[in-house]
């Protein structure tokens with residue numbers, strides 16, 4: 433099975449289980465900082481939005497216009513139920529077809545860790561393209577180099593990421609100016625978070 437298919441099939445299988453445990457990862461502090469960098473009427477893309485909580489929900493509750501994209505139908509079904517105010521589209525975030533300059537902000541939490549690392553440069557370039565000038569990108573990836581296919585919540589799952597120095601270099605190479613980057617432990621897991629501006 434292709435790497436992407438492992439991830440999509442896996443999340444289709446565990447969507448309800450994932451949704452039930454998602455609350456342990458608290459990112460309110462980071463999300464508050466993200467929105468402090470955005471204009472009032474911002475249009476935001478949630479890339480790899482999963483089941484819509486807590487991220488899309490946090491943003492629509494504060495009045496933002498949110499579009500979520502994910503390639504797992506089961507995750508999207510839960511997102512549409514839980515956050516009816518947002519728009520949810522089925523698609524691959526490595527192949528975004530939105531016009532250039534579409535969004536004021538892009539958020540992607542715990543999702544880029546599942547994108548094969550050879551696609552990360554293209555992913556960040558495409559995020560840059562669809563953000564408006566001055567737009568803000570906020571995302572997590574892994575802190576260390578790792579690639580594996582392992583059991584996760586009773587299904588087979590794939591992860592892939594370069595070391596954080598490479599992720600930072602790729603984001604800069606895509607054209608972004610770094611606002612802040614840090615390794616944070618949330619919900620018992622350690623991830624690398626970047627805030628960057630177009």
Ligand SMILES: C[S@@+](CC[C@H](N)C(=O)[O-])C[C@H]1O[C@@H](n2cnc3c(N)ncnc32)[C@H](O)[C@@H]1O
Pocket residue numbers: 439440443454479480481482483484485486487501502503504507523524525526540541542543546547
């Ligand atoms: C760990 S979940 C995180 C979901 C959500 N962002 C959150 O914070 O709860 C990872 C999500 O990324 C999605 N995903 C992974 N690779 C993707 C891709 N290339 N395109 C679209 N969605 C993807 C998966 O389907 C899954 O819903």
